[in-house]
Amino acid sequence: MKDWPYDVFPTGWYQIGYSAELAAGDVRPVKYFDRELVLFRTQEGEVALLDAYCAHLGAHLGYGGKVKGECIECPFHGWLWTHEGSLAEIPYAPGEARRVKLGAWQTREIDGLILVWYDSFGRDPWWEWPGIREFKDTAGCYPIYPQGADHIGIRKIIPQSPVENTPDYYHFMWVHGAGQPGKPLLWKEDGHFLHTRIGFVFGHGKKSTWLTPDGPVTGEIETEAWGLGLSNARFVLNGFVTSQLTAATPVDREHSQLFDTITCTREPGSDDPEPTGTAARMLEFQKGQIRQDFAIWENQRYVEHPPFAGGEEEHYARFRRWSRQFYENAAEPAREPEPA
Known part of the structure; x- marks a missing residue:
């Protein structure tokens, strides 16, 4: 390890x-x-x-x-x-x-x-970040600042850990108290960009929750990652959307500065810049949920060859192959041998 x-x-x-x-x-x-x-x-x-x-x-x-x-x-x-x-x-x-x-x-x-x-060699960007559509849509979603701008601070976490949640369909049950794991629906790699969709039953096994008052609802978690520094999770439930961007920026070899930026669909008829109702509750709920992940990542070590179980290896292996490009392209290029 x-x-x-x-x-x-x-x-x-x-x-x-x-x-x-x-x-x-x-x-x-x-x-x-x-x-x-x-x-x-x-x-x-x-x-x-x-x-x-x-x-x-x-x-x-x-x-x-x-x-x-x-x-x-x-x-x-x-x-x-x-x-x-x-x-x-x-x-x-x-x-x-x-x-x-x-x-x-x-x-x-x-x-x-x-x-x-x-870039360790000072090269120009390979790509530009397109942003998050909900962050741009201040008519349909609440502004990200100040309520949705969550400063986590500097933690003993590596940038790969938040993005590595993408193929982890089982952790929802133990870390977040979900009734069942997520179900993979889409896995699409496009160079530096990784796009996935996970089927998810919100409120599984419960007659009623504050988010699902009429019983369990099938929804989705859509994830987008641009390299290992920026990853977004989009929770979609009956037309209500929560978009949450996790950013981990290395400070040194052991620590990263963590930002968590969230917005939600506006309450019907609301033009108030401050979230109310379900949106306000969802923002605070997700800030708490991501801290449960941080508690794991901060005390975690990287296992290079995990003993996977339950089919985990399919998407974990794909993720780790995809992630290598951001390290290997930053490493010292192989040199041609000197002529004899």
């Missing part, structure tokens, strides 16, 4: 925050992928993530650095760095050029989330 499938961070898009929480002029020291970084928003609204240490004398820009227009100012000697990592100005030596720059990370803002692209 071991903690990670491979010895590299997996390539992909990762969440590093919510747009609503980073105002123009804000500066934050952050750590991801075992790197000290600085996150800031320029006065014109551009989100930037740079390597944290000033190339001049090594001051950390996240501690005392200030946004000046479209640049961040070093707190030590005032050197100005653009959001792309290039040196804009040395205030006490105007006109002097220096061939120095800071590492700049590709970021996106989509559906109210701030994302960063990670």
Whole structure:
């Protein structure tokens, strides 16, 4: 048994925050992928993530650095760095050029989330994240912020663990108290994208629950994963939809920062930005449910060759084969042997 499938961070898009929480002029020291970084928003609204240490004398820009227009100012000697990592100005030596720059990370803002692209060799993104349709549909669903933005914090969890729930049809009974396992209906791989559907009986074995007051109802859990950093579970029950995105972003070799973002179908006739009725209860219920998973993942070790049972191996094996691409494409490429 071991903690990670491979010895590299997996390539992909990762969440590093919510747009609503980073105002123009804000500066934050952050750590991801075992790197000290600085996150800031320029006065014109551009989100930037740079390597944290000033190339001049090594001051950390996240501690005392200030946004000046479209640049961040070093707190030590005032050197100005653009959001792309290039040196804009040395205030006490105007006109002097220096061939120095800071590492700049590709970021996106989509559906109210701030994302960063990670690749161990600094290559451009292989794909763009399309977002979540319910997050975009603020007429039919509640806004994700602030009620649906759940900060889990930094936990001893690897990014693969949340996505590895996708082929785990049996855990619902023990972790979430379901009356029966899920039933696989769809498994579709498309490069970096994994799309599945699971048949599920909500309220199985119970005459009535708050979610199924008239008895058990057959519904679905649709899952979508884009690499190992972003995975969404869509719970569909009699036209009522709950969409829940789990994001795990590596901080170091053992820890990830976890975000849980949720929205639900609006109550009929409601234009209130704050969830009410079934939607409000479902949001709080799902926040509790995902924490039951976190309690498992945080104390789990990665078993490379599990002794599967009950047919688990079919989709678990498919998942793990699919997941390898994000590690193997981030590993050192094989080198051709030197000619004799």
